[in-house]
Amino acid sequence: MKYIIKRIIQLIPLLFAITFLSFAMMRLAGSDVVEQKMLNTGQVISENQLAMAKEQLGLDDPFLIQYFRWLNNLLHGDMGVSYVSGQNVFETFISKLPATLLLTFTSIILTIIISIPLGIIAAVHHNKFVDYIIRFLSFIGNSLPNFFVSLVLMYILAIKLRWLPIISKDVSAASVVMPTLTLAIAMSAKYTRQVRTTVLDELSKDYIIGAKARGVKFSVTLMGSVLRSSLVTIITLLALSIGSLLGGTAIVESIFMWDGVGKLAVDAINMRDYPMIQAYVMWMAIIYVLVNLITDISYRFLDPRIRLGEKES
Amino acid sequence: MKNKIRFSVISTLVIVIIFMAIFANTICPYDPYQQDLSIAYQAPSATHLMGTDTYGRDMLSRVIIGGQVSVLSTLCLVLIISVFGTIIGILCGYIGGKVDTIIMRVSDLCLAFPGLVFALAIAAILGGGIVNAIIALAIISWPKYSRVARGLTLSIKDSTYIAAAKLAGSNSLQLIFRHIIPNIIGPILVTATLDIGTMMMEIAGLSFLGLGAQPPVAEWGNMMSNGRSMLQTYPWVVLSPGIAIFVTVAVFNLFGDMVRDITDKK
Numbered sequence: 001m002k003y004i005i006k007r008i009i010q011l012i013p014l015l016f017a018i019t020f021l022s023f024a025m026m027r028l029a030g031s032d033v034v035e036q037k038m039l040n041t042g043q044v045i046s047e048n049q050l051a052m053a054k055e056q057l058g059l060d061d062p063f064l065i066q067y068f069r070w071l072n073n074l075l076h077g078d079m080g081v082s083y084v085s086g087q088n089v090f091e092t093f094i095s096k097l098p099a100t101l102l103l104t105f106t107s108i109i110l111t112i113i114i115s116i117p118l119g120i121i122a123a124v125h126h127n128k129f130v131d132y133i134i135r136f137l138s139f140i141g142n143s144l145p146n147f148f149v150s151l152v153l154m155y156i157l158a159i160k161l162r163w164l165p166i167i168s169k170d171v172s173a174a175s176v177v178m179p180t181l182t183l184a185i186a187m188s189a190k191y192t193r194q195v196r197t198t199v200l201d202e203l204s205k206d207y208i209i210g211a212k213a214r215g216v217k218f219s220v221t222l223m224g225s226v227l228r229s230s231l232v233t234i235i236t237l238l239a240l241s242i243g244s245l246l247g248g249t250a251i252v253e254s255i256f257m258w259d260g261v262g263k264l265a266v267d268a269i270n271m272r273d274y275p276m277i278q279a280y281v282m283w284m285a286i287i288y289v290l291v292n293l294i295t296d297i298s299y300r301f302l303d304p305r306i307r308l309g310e311k312e313s
Numbered sequence: 314m315k316n317k318i319r320f321s322v323i324s325t326l327v328i329v330i331i332f333m334a335i336f337a338n339t340i341c342p343y344d345p346y347q348q349d350l351s352i353a354y355q356a357p358s359a360t361h362l363m364g365t366d367t368y369g370r371d372m373l374s375r376v377i378i379g380g381q382v383s384v385l386s387t388l389c390l391v392l393i394i395s396v397f398g399t400i401i402g403i404l405c406g407y408i409g410g411k412v413d414t415i416i417m418r419v420s421d422l423c424l425a426f427p428g429l430v431f432a433l434a435i436a437a438i439l440g441g442g443i444v445n446a447i448i449a450l451a452i453i454s455w456p457k458y459s460r461v462a463r464g465l466t467l468s469i470k471d472s473t474y475i476a477a478a479k480l481a482g483s484n485s486l487q488l489i490f491r492h493i494i495p496n497i498i499g500p501i502l503v504t505a506t507l508d509i510g511t512m513m514m515e516i517a518g519l520s521f522l523g524l525g526a527q528p529p530v531a532e533w534g535n536m537m538s539n540g541r542s543m544l545q546t547y548p549w550v551v552l553s554p555g556i557a558i559f560v561t562v563a564v565f566n567l568f569g570d571m572v573r574d575i576t577d578k579k
Contacts, residue, residue, distance in 0.1 A: 139566065144562075152552070265430075
């Protein structure tokens with residue numbers, strides 16, 4: 001418990017550094033709010049109005065004062081309004097989250113369904129034909145960029161076979177298939193390998209021979225002991241993937257017009273919608289910090305050696 | 314014997330790809346930027362092996378010239394991050410203390426910051442282009458190497474041969490160059506070769522989103538992005554650069570696996 005609090009305290013400065021960096025970068029990168037609004041709405045405003053608007057928004061204040069004002073608003077949950085739509089950034093961002101959460105969930109489930117059985121089969125048939133086929137497939141999957149997979153899936157499933165709509169505006173069972181497949185192909189390729197290595201490691205241990213000598217059925221050993229001990233490694237790896245998926249997969253989401261945070265970020269970047277980009281940066285930072293925290297804690301939880309080592313020192 | 318064949322085949326493929334990237338200009342059968350609307354949207358044929366695009370430009374030539382940008386920028390990126398990250402990592406591990414803590418916090422910051430946003434900010438400050446995509450990816454990718462290098466340095470720092478070299482009067486520079494670097498270079502090399510494929514996909518991905526190479530420069534990622542609307546009617550415009558990326562990434566991944574197997578032998 002003490003350790004967890006210590007880790008959280010350590011991570012707080014990181015969050016502050018990220019807010020500062022993102023604020024500074026957006027200031028360096030862009031014209032200011034007023035000019036950007038003008039550009040996006042196409043209005044022409046006189047010099048006078050411009051100066052007045054700038055004063056109202058406090059854009060002539062020193063940089064640090066602006067930063068602290070922004071930070072203060074942020075801590076009160078106020079992320080400003082979008083330069084493009086004029087809507088509340090925080091609310092817009094929250095409204096895009098369910099779509100990304102759904103995609104994260106479906107693709108992780110599909111990845112588990114594909115990679116765990118394939119990895120186990122490959123490990124059990126180590127260096128046999130099946131193993132080679134599975135390894136070959138996972139190698140192919142590892143070398144395919146996801147935008148290529150998306151386009152090929154679109155070409156085959158939507159254009160040639162006409163099974164699915166190319167792009168559907170709303171979230172439906174049909175529209176979730178292609179983005180899920182795209183993400184799951186890349187992840188399954190990676191995890192099948194991992195599962196295979198983990199299970200192979202486990203199979204080479206002495207207790208397997210022991211179980212065999214005692215006449216325990218191989219399938220029982222496999223399903224009971226091997227799978228359970230391999231699961232620890234696999235779950236930790238999956239947790240890391242969930243982190244990156246929650247950030248919204250910018251490319252896949254924007255190809256399939258999937259209305260999640262990844263697409264929101266790409267659109268915001270293309271429109272130079274700085275408040276929205278900052279919201280995305282904060283979201284990513286929070287995910288990174290949480291994932292790190294969870295992995296740290298779960299390692300300590302799952303591996304007593306780390307805990308003991310800490311106590312002695 | 315089998316390994317020898319594998320070794321020579323993969324190495325040859327890697328050399329061919331790098332050779333094609335360097336001499337792309339002379340290999341191209343046609344001028345990749347020459348527009349000829351009278352032959353627009355031709356399907357792959359004997360004269361145009363990968364067909365032609367919207368402006369009647371030869372796709373094969375464009376894929377070859379696009380490979381120059383993709384392959385060379387990837388190699389450049391991996392070289393930069395592996396050298397820089399390794400140096401930082403060794404220094405952190407060797408010096409330790411406050412310097413180590415501060416640099417590791419900075420690397421945390423780089424890892425936590427979304428690469429897309431870095432790419433955008435850099436594009437906005439310096440202007441778009443492949444160089445800026447490389448800078449953005451370099452900023453978020455070097456910590457991987459510094460962590461590996463730091464860990465390895467820490468693990469050998471207290472070994473007897475380092476102590477012996479110190480006793481024999483080696484100064485820090487000599488220690489780092491003669492004793493630390495040769496002992497940790499293997500894993501770094503493996504990390505770097507395995508990284509080439511991933512980085513190539515990252516660069517192409519940024520270009521695909523419009524944050525890397527800008528048209529008219531041909532690059533695999535932006536060629537696919539520009540051809541997206543033609544997927545239904547003229548699929549070769551999209552699929553040719555896609556296949557090129559896939560084949561190249563696959564070859565470099567095989568190369569990475571091979572380098573790992575070779576260094577793992579001990």
